[in-house]
Amino acid sequence: MEALKQELKEKIIAVLNLEDVQPSDISNTDALFGDGLGLDSIDALELIVLLDKDYGIKLTDPKEGKNIFQSIDTMAAYVEANRTK
Amino acid sequence: MENKLYIKSYVSIENGQISIDGNVVFESSASNVSDFLKEGLRHFGIQYPKFFKMDNLSKLAFLGSELLLKDQDSPETALLFANSSSSLDTDVTYQESIADKDNYFPSPAVFVYTLPNICLGEISIRHQLKTENSFFIFGAFNPDFFIGYAENLIETGKAENVLCGWTELFKEDYKAFLYLVSDEGKTEHTKQNIELFYTN
Helix, strand or coil, X not given: CHHHHHHHHHHHHHHCCXXXXXXXXXXXXXXXXXXXXXXXXXXXXXXXXXXXXXXXXXXXXXXHHHXXXXXXXXXXXXXXXXXXX | CCCCCEEEEEEEEECCEEEECCEEEEECCCCCHHHHHHHHHHHCCCCCHHHHHCCHHHHHHHHHHHHHHCCCCCCCEEEEEEECCCCHHHHHHHHHHCCCCXXXXXCHHHHCCCCCCHXXXXXXXXXXXXXXXXXXXXXXXXXXXXXXXXXXXXXXXXXXXEEEEEEEEECCEEEEEEEEEECCCCEECCHHHXXXXXXX
């Protein structure tokens, strides 16, 4: 699970063009949106694409994203439980 | 036009150089436009993480506008921009992402930049502008149009200043020429002066 969390941090930084942010800057419990990493609604859509493209997970209800993308911990748990690739 | 208008200041970005009022203030040997613009942003100490999420056209327009508006921020500044390639640079990138139906992952972050006037939104957000803004597509730089439109905006009280910008970019070919029209300044707002600054 730790390897997956590290992988998610690296992918998020690359996909969302988070310049000057290192994986070590993101704690597993940090809020990804709002006051945490400061992601926005377009970033949320990019994360949905990331889940589909890299892990074969299709979110049919965008509202699910609110819980899944709370933090690296919640995202990793969801990917681990639902990934098809 | 009853009152005289002036070109308060102007910025050129091309060939790895950034000039303000005709003076080169930054040079780079970066191998691509994206790195060049990023180096430029850092050179001027501009802190704005959203910059790195923009497409190259918006980065070009944003950087040019920063250099003109940072010391003369007025909420009554309208934006009047144009170019010849519209958002084609990003349109091509987006099209490539949806060309293969077996590997079909359109990027929302790329899609939002498939309109040229998005760069005006980026500038307006940065400077909290709620003024008129327009982005036109012409075959080539068209000073007559800029002069007439900018003067009309000021004459009719729609704006106190107009930031005019020719921001052309496709792949690695780019040229930005931005100037601020105001009732203050030393250089008269004439076609001759605009053409002189555009070509130099």
